[in-house]
Amino acid sequence: MAAVLRTGLRILIIAVLIGPVLLGLAQTLGAAFGWLPALGERSIGLAPWRTLLDQPGLATSIQLTLWTGLSATGFGFALAFALVASLHGRSIGRSLMPWLAPFLAAPHAAIAIGLAFILAPSGWLLRLVAAPLDLTRPPDWALVGDPMGIGLILGLLVKEVPFLALIMSASVSHLPVQRWLVQAGSLGYSRSAAWIRVVLPLMWPQIRLPTLIVLSYALSNVDMALILGPANPPVLAVTVLRA
Known part of the structure; x- marks a missing residue:
């Protein structure tokens, strides 16, 4: 029974x-x-x-979607992992991680708009260096709406790196990482090699699902793609929305 x-x-x-x-x-x-x-x-x-x-440019839209989604996820994972590995066991890491939480609550569109104000050819970033470099007009290039999707990748990184870093930080807090690092060091591995060869494979089962969530959003987001992404043709999600 x-x-x-x-x-x-x-x-x-x-x-x-x-x-x-x-x-x-x-x-x-x-x-x-x-x-x-x-x-x-x-x-x-x-x-x-x-x-x-x-829809015109459908093949290019698919290519842009794969490029921006996979690049943002890959670079975001690498940056978050490097951040967690470098700050683990240090007091600055314990004080820095809580400051990443507000990024999770910020809407994607708000981050995209703020980043557009920073990265635009006449945006805040250029204005900071315009006087020292004696610049009198905006440059010919633009990261907002660029055909390679670089602005969209940067926007996704700003949003997803804090998320992945917090997930990884929570994961390593439940693992005997320090003991593994000592054992790997006794075998001649450097700290970075120990994190990559020992900690990452054992941590991966716990962070696999969040990473796939990040990848699925990076491949299907609409709001950030409308603001930062290429427009002619756009990524596939925007193409489907307009169809």
């Missing part, structure tokens, strides 16, 4: 966890093929896909 109850409890927990995901996936697939009753669309067919494939 106890075994049956445990099995039923497991099934119930799995259904509660997976059920909303499956419902969301079903609604997404329905909308992809034209079934969207909230907007009065009740005919199932390939018309939405034809509309998407007819």
